[in-house]
Amino acid sequence: MQNSKNHIDVHKELVKFSEFLKKKNLKITGQRLLVAQKIFSTKEHFRVEDLFDLLKDKKDEISRATVYRTVALLVESGQLTEHDFGQNSKFYEFCSTSQYHHDHIVCLDCGNIEEFHDERIEKIQKEVIKKYDYTLVDHSLNLYGRCNQLKETGTCSKKKK
């Protein structure tokens, strides 16, 4: 894991979330902070169900509904991005404004998700959308592949679970 999410300043993000809540006249509750903290301490792309399971460890379990509701708030606050990798459930990922936008490579064998950024593609996208007379709001680019390591050696260090 060499991604930038190893260095999340959890405290800073919690403050940011709290300010977001305050600004919207929403309450800063223990459950919300626990969910947010767990997310900010998580480097991976995760599904809400994964997060719910992780939070089960805590002495006071947080309800599934609250976890879903808090994730939605964090998307709204701009601290989480939602991704759709063509599976049944959505994936979420911490996102900071200081980070480069990135796209994903999804391994069909391992389930591993890699991030990449290519400025040339970003530029062409802007060109394309302009040509079709739209204003670009967002985009998603996923490359689905099979990792060569697995193909060649029969095992794959990236394999999950």
Added chain:
Amino acid sequence: MQNSKNHIDVHKELVKFSEFLKKKNLKITGQRLLVAQKIFSTKEHFRVEDLFDLLKDKKDEISRATVYRTVALLVESGQLTEHDFGQNSKFYEFCSTSQYHHDHIVCLDCGNIEEFHDERIEKIQKEVIKKYDYTLVDHSLNLYGRCNQLKETGTCSKKKK
């Protein structure tokens, strides 16, 4: 609608599907042909529920289960592509081998879906995936935007429903 799907040779595609079924020792049934025919006569990107509703008009309604099962077969036969535009349900689209691969622009206002193809992006993708040591199987690129026509004139000719 200026897309290539106005010119689907329905008969040819039905033959192709029948051959696929035969090869797999599956049966050529009235329901399967009706579902396939309806799809090949449809130019748009559709969801299975849309298709099911369309087929309700027919005197003999085809069950939802059969529609889902037939769509899966058509994906397998290579005559349908599955897309995920970040909504709850999947979209499907006729695809012929003679067609260029294309990506999508999804309008967040209209719901309109435009197709585009940019060879430069395709090329860069191949380069990227190689660098990360994967074998590219598939990819999806969606640009989400707001159409300028709507923004400027208050109406939009592409608006659905």
Added chain:
DNA sequence: GTTGTTGCAAAAGATTTGCATCCAT
């Protein structure tokens, strides 16, 4: 006749929601 297919209703999986109770402010 055999084997795969259909329709139905139930199941499954993800996510949302109504509501009574509870808690942050």
Added chain:
DNA sequence: ATGGATGCAAATCTTTTGCAACAAC
């Protein structure tokens, strides 16, 4: 005190599946 939050269970939505009756080969 009061307006928003929580937990629970029920509801929704999409898609899948088990099974008995049925149709294609």
